[in-house]
Amino acid sequence: LQFLKCLLFIYFRSSCSWRVRIALALKGISYDLVPVNLLKDGGQQFSAEFKAVNPMQQVPALKIDGITLSQSLAIIHYLEDTRPNPRLLPQDLKKRAQVRMIADHIVSGIQPLQNLSILKQMGEKKMEWAQNCIASGFQGTAHCCDLLLIAALAVQLVVSQKLFCFCRFKVDMGPYPTITRINKALLELEAFKVSHPSRQPDTPAELRA
Amino acid sequence: LQFLKCLLFIYFRSSCSWRVRIALALKGISYDLVPVNLLKDGGQQFSAEFKAVNPMQQVPALKIDGITLSQSLAIIHYLEDTRPNPRLLPQDLKKRAQVRMIADHIVSGIQPLQNLSILKQMGEKKMEWAQNCIASGFQGTAHCCDLLLIAALAVQLVVSQKLFCFCRFKVDMGPYPTITRINKALLELEAFKVSHPSRQPDTPAELRA
Structure with missing residues (x-):
């Protein structure tokens, strides 16, 4: 069908x-x-x-x-x-709430601050602005990740991979070893590989994996 | 206890x-x-x-x-x-998804673009920037609200009330009669009244209702 x-x-x-x-x-x-x-x-x-x-x-x-x-x-x-x-979310209601908290933090607290329209407005300060947004966002996230480290986090944390894949903003990941570790583990999963931005039909040739 | x-x-x-x-x-x-x-x-x-x-x-x-x-x-x-x-969310899974969609749109697509740190960067363009963000965000939202008009929307739509209560950004609400109507109805509810920003213990005297 x-x-x-x-x-x-x-x-x-x-x-x-x-x-x-x-x-x-x-x-x-x-x-x-x-x-x-x-x-x-x-x-x-x-x-x-x-x-x-x-x-x-x-x-x-x-x-x-x-x-x-x-x-x-x-x-x-x-x-x-x-x-x-x-299931992608934990069944335990408290853990589920904590996963949603981290996800919402990334989606509403980190990501929108580096969207195209804002970066345009920042002009030459673009890189610095994006780095600061991400770094200060990661500080809170990192603390929670240390507490949680649960598989369901997988789905949400990928937003941070924008940084890793394209290295657009060259954020220093030194202070966030847990996030780095989770991200590395996730990128080993088949579901992350097949869906990777470097392997989509509209990915330009020069960015293909 | x-x-x-x-x-x-x-x-x-x-x-x-x-x-x-x-x-x-x-x-x-x-x-x-x-x-x-x-x-x-x-x-x-x-x-x-x-x-x-x-x-x-x-x-x-x-x-x-x-x-x-x-x-x-x-x-x-x-x-x-x-x-x-x-219940605040509809039990029907499709309606629930649509409520979440509107809520996420407001929380991640409209609200973060007018946060304090961004408004500071915009300097004199502050008002115009905020008005544009809200207006373009409302265009999508308004369409969905016309389709939905369900009570559960209540909880989420309040983010837009920042605009109404404080009139900070003087957004022209003419093009969004449905949002205006929902907002007005919500403000009549007791739960919205008692929780109103103008009635909190830390509300400055000059902003009190």
Whole structure:
């Protein structure tokens, strides 16, 4: 039933898109992939065609079960609610809350501060700004990771991989050995490898693994 | 058993703190409140004393059931998991996913772009920047609200009230009648009134309701 397959709209470099690909891979859900180039044509996410798919005009967006969802964590929560095997969140309610806390911290406290529109405004201070945002965000995260170190963290922490893969902001990871260790372990997992930004259909040749 | 009461760390003006107060009020959970002044003494959230409470150095933080949680949506999810009556999220999984999508969009796509550190960097362009962020964020949200219009949205939409209460950024709400209507209805609810920023112990006299 090919036409029932999920449809995932992504940009290869978008770390939120990668996060959803990882969750889909971990849960063994097959999907068709539609690349949306965020830079080409003034941003293909702003096209009328894509706006009809996702009025939020952002990737990732997932067409699934007759609805279209955006926002990576909302998508992952829906997959967890409807396809619980394997579980990505801990069953223990306190641990689950702590995982959500770290995830929300990364998604709302670290990531948006380095988005394209803000970096543009920062001009020459761009690198320094991004490094400071990430470093101060990691300080809180690192402490919690030391306390937790649970597998479910996997899905969320990948947002930090933007830094590792593309080394865009050259953040000194020396002070965050736990985050570095978790990240290294995650990158060994098959679900992380197949979904990696360097291996997507829209990845430019020079950035391919 | 007074010592088992939750302890909520807030700043009166923080809209994320308000969001948690609303959830606590809707669920009828009593708590003691500890104000943390984000501007005084270079930011009391950076003090060693508060860092011991919440290494993320942010409000809101909730001490509950022997753990300390931060991040407003993670806190609300935990309350929903452990104190399900009354429910704030819809039971229908698709509607629940759509509520989460809107909430995540507001919390990670609109709110962080007007945080203190970014507004400082924007200098004279501050107002224009904030207005644009909010307006473009609302465009996506408004579309979804038209589709949904469900009570559970209540908890999340309050972030937008920062705008209404303090009129800080003077956003033209003309194009968003649904959001305006929902907001007005919410402000009539007792849980929203008692938790309002203008009625907190640390609200300065001139901003009190």
